[in-house]
Amino acid sequence: MERSITGFHRDEEGHWVAELDCGHGQHVRHDPPWQSRPWTQSEQGRAGMTGTRVNCLKCDRNEPPAEWARQRA
Numbered sequence: 001m002e003r004s005i006t007g008f009h010r011d012e013e014g015h016w017v018a019e020l021d022c023g024h025g026q027h028v029r030h031d032p033p034w035q036s037r038p039w040t041q042s043e044q045g046r047a048g049m050t051g052t053r054v055n056c057l058k059c060d061r062n063e064p065p066a067e068w069a070r071q072r073a
Contacts, residue, residue, distance in 0.1 A: 001022075001055070001056055001059040001060055002053040002054065002055055002056070003020040003021050003022045003024070003053065003054065003055075003056040003059060004020065004021045004051055004052065004053050005018045005019065005020060005021075005049055005050055005051065005052050005053075005054065006019050006020065006021050006050065007019040007050065008028075008040075008046045009025075009068065011027070015027055015029050016028050016029065016030075016040045016046070018049070018054065019068075019069070020054070020056055022056055022058075022059050022065065023064075023065025023066060023069035023070070024056050024058040024059065024063070024065060024066055024069070025066050025068070025069075026054060026056065028040050028049075
């Protein structure tokens with residue numbers, strides 16, 4: 001199911017996680033050559049991706065929202 005990116009935060013290891021409007025998170029690692037997401041490396045790049053729709057596998061599996069999303073509600 002496609003969901004919109006509403007923001008970003010870092011996980012415990014310092015990797016960027018996209019916050020989705022459904023309350024799930026999705027890692028958006030920049031780890032060349034496997035994953036090339038240079039836009040994650042700057043605040044401006046991440047801001048430019050806000051509103052972008054991505055497929056949320058956690059919604060497809062009917063998983064509950066992430067703890068960080070429940071704490072913000």
